[in-house]
Amino acid sequence: MDQSLICPRFEKAMSLMSQRWTGLVIYQLLTGPKRFCTLESSMGISGRVLSERLKDLETQGIVKREVYPETPVRIEYSLTDKGLALEPIMKEIEKWSQTWLPVE
Amino acid sequence: MDQSLICPRFEKAMSLMSQRWTGLVIYQLLTGPKRFCTLESSMGISGRVLSERLKDLETQGIVKREVYPETPVRIEYSLTDKGLALEPIMKEIEKWSQTWLPVE
DNA sequence: ATAATTACTTACATAAAGTAACTAACTAAA
DNA sequence: TTTAGTTAGTTACTTTATGTAAGTAATTAT
Numbered sequence: 001m002d003q004s005l006i007c008p009r010f011e012k013a014m015s016l017m018s019q020r021w022t023g024l025v026i027y028q029l030l031t032g033p034k035r036f037c038t039l040e041s042s043m044g045i046s047g048r049v050l051s052e053r054l055k056d057l058e059t060q061g062i063v064k065r066e067v068y069p070e071t072p073v074r075i076e077y078s079l080t081d082k083g084l085a086l087e088p089i090m091k092e093i094e095k096w097s098q099t100w101l102p103v104e
Numbered sequence: 105m106d107q108s109l110i111c112p113r114f115e116k117a118m119s120l121m122s123q124r125w126t127g128l129v130i131y132q133l134l135t136g137p138k139r140f141c142t143l144e145s146s147m148g149i150s151g152r153v154l155s156e157r158l159k160d161l162e163t164q165g166i167v168k169r170e171v172y173p174e175t176p177v178r179i180e181y182s183l184t185d186k187g188l189a190l191e192p193i194m195k196e197i198e199k200w201s202q203t204w205l206p207v208e
Numbered sequence: 209a210t211a212a213t214t215a216c217t218t219a220c221a222t223a224a225a226g227t228a229a230c231t232a233a234c235t236a237a238a
Numbered sequence: 239t240t241t242a243g244t245t246a247g248t249t250a251c252t253t254t255a256t257g258t259a260a261g262t263a264a265t266t267a268t
Contacts, residue, residue, distance in 0.1 A: 035245080037246075047246085075247095
């Protein structure tokens with residue numbers, strides 16, 4: 001019947017957050033720039049999907065990719081201002097999890 | 105290498121929020137109890153998945169299911185305290201979306 | 209007896225994610 | 239100068255998740 005009285009901007013933000021891995025990638029980047037292999041091994045995401053997510057996040061202006069032509073090449077992913085602004089969401093998720101989820 | 109220095113409770117909360125539709129279901133329930141068909145039509149989720157999500161959320165103690173044996177039967181889904189406690193997360197997502205996403 | 213309503217479930221199709229091997233560009237070692 | 243090692247991916251293939259559409263069960267109205 002009524003296809004969405006939901007604010008389309010909210011809906012878009014929510015669909016971003018509900019993509020598998022996206023939240024964790026952002027969470028990891030909140031502690032500073034990270035390389036591809038670091039993200040990959042620290043959170044158990046597959047390279048295939050990590051690559052896809054980073055590209056999406058870059059396209060959306062949430063993540064920034066920088067190449068350092070060292071040897072071997074170093075590529076760092078970090079948050080833009082738009083990405084950093086997601087921190088309060090992460091903090092609230094953190095709070096909720098600590099209040100409502102069991103320790104084990 | 106290091107398989108998750110990430111707090112397991114945070115990780116669990118995040119994996120809850122990153123399930124497709126879960127966030128929107130909770131968002132809808134923040135405005136009060138809702139029936140199956142209302143949720144289904146207001147957010148474009150398929151019945152199959154909605155049913156699955158509501159069961160999961162009930163199992164996790166986030167959603168409460170109540171049966172009113174009227175005619176035809178009325179079944180209402182609402183948030184428990186644990187579910188209501190997710191509101192600050194939703195508010196932050198709302199804020200971010202209004203600040204950082206374009207109007208169209 | 210037939211149709212209508214709600215809250216689902218089932219079977220099947222498509223899309224998203226996981227796995228593991230492979231590539232490209234470079235360097236260091238044998 | 240071949241071989242191996244590193245990073246940052248990509249590709250082909252498999253498994254899992256989701257969408258679609260039809261079906262079910264319980265009840266009442268026509």
